[in-house]
Amino acid sequence: MFWISLLVFVVGTCIGSFLNVAIFRTHEGESMVTGRSKCRSCEFPIGVHDLVPVLSYLRLRGRCRSCKSVISWQYPAVEIVTGFLFVLCYLIVATQGADNLGLLFMMMYVLRYWVFVAYLVIIFVYDLRHMLIIDRFTIPAMIFAVIMNLWLGTVPAWSVLVGGLVLASFFWVQFLVSRGTWVGGGDIRMGALIGFMLGLEHGLVALFIAYVLGAIVGVAMMTSGKATRKTPVPFGSFLAVATVVVLFVGQPLIDWYLGLFL
Numbered sequence: 001m002f003w004i005s006l007l008v009f010v011v012g013t014c015i016g017s018f019l020n021v022a023i024f025r026t027h028e029g030e031s032m033v034t035g036r037s038k039c040r041s042c043e044f045p046i047g048v049h050d051l052v053p054v055l056s057y058l059r060l061r062g063r064c065r066s067c068k069s070v071i072s073w074q075y076p077a078v079e080i081v082t083g084f085l086f087v088l089c090y091l092i093v094a095t096q097g098a099d100n101l102g103l104l105f106m107m108m109y110v111l112r113y114w115v116f117v118a119y120l121v122i123i124f125v126y127d128l129r130h131m132l133i134i135d136r137f138t139i140p141a142m143i144f145a146v147i148m149n150l151w152l153g154t155v156p157a158w159s160v161l162v163g164g165l166v167l168a169s170f171f172w173v174q175f176l177v178s179r180g181t182w183v184g185g186g187d188i189r190m191g192a193l194i195g196f197m198l199g200l201e202h203g204l205v206a207l208f209i210a211y212v213l214g215a216i217v218g219v220a221m222m223t224s225g226k227a228t229r230k231t232p233v234p235f236g237s238f239l240a241v242a243t244v245v246v247l248f249v250g251q252p253l254i255d256w257y258l259g260l261f262l
């Protein structure tokens with residue numbers, strides 16, 4: 001299991017590297033498949049040997065080979081985090097009695113986790129950088145989530161559909177009441193996505209966790225003088241983190257919480 005985990009980690013960092021490309025090129029309006037990677041500052045084309053996830057960044061000491069300008073630490077950070085999350089996904093499926101699943105279904109379960117996590121990482125980083133949750137990521141993620149959950153039966157069908165509807169409505173009502181000043185259209189789609197991925201019950205837990213996280217970070221930023229009440233909040237990033245948390249430990253978390261009162 002160790003060697004598979006290591007392999008999964010390496011694959012995860014490569015996917016993370018691709019997610020970085022997706023994030024930057026989407027923002028710049030560039031094509032995702034054509035065109036070579038180049039330095040963001042001097043446009044120097046990056047050779048294949050400098051595209052190795054994490055290791056290239058370390059060897060270049062975080063600077064461009066040509067102009068020595070600083071490369072964003074976002075690149076290795078996203079690669080490492082994606083690698084770790086991919087390993088977690090694999091371990092969860094491998095340890096949850098996957099023996100009786102059969103290899104094909106086990107791979108489908110892992111794939112479901114990986115794709116969910118990949119989209120959530122993109123949404124997290126993109127909202128953090130640009131304060132936007134864009135349809136280019138949420139819509140395909142929604143379609144994938146509905147198909148996978150219905151096909152694998154990981155979440156009951158009614159829960160997937162009602163979850164998407166309820167969580168989208170939660171933001172939609174805020175959108176109507178505030179005339180689009182509290183939340184944007186992206187939040188409504190994000191709500192639907194969370195419901196489709198997690199189902200109604202776990203989706204609501206994710207929503208709750210996102211607000212708790214947002215409150216903690218908000219208070220911390222305000223007391224340290226880094227933010228004021230007026231500072232815009234990348235709430236999509238909190239929602240993405242909360243969704244990953246519930247995806248991994250949703251049921252244990254609910255059991256623990258209920259255990260406090262019973």
Ligand SMILES: [Zn+2]
Pocket residue numbers: 039040041042043044064065066067068069
């Ligand atoms: Zn450069």
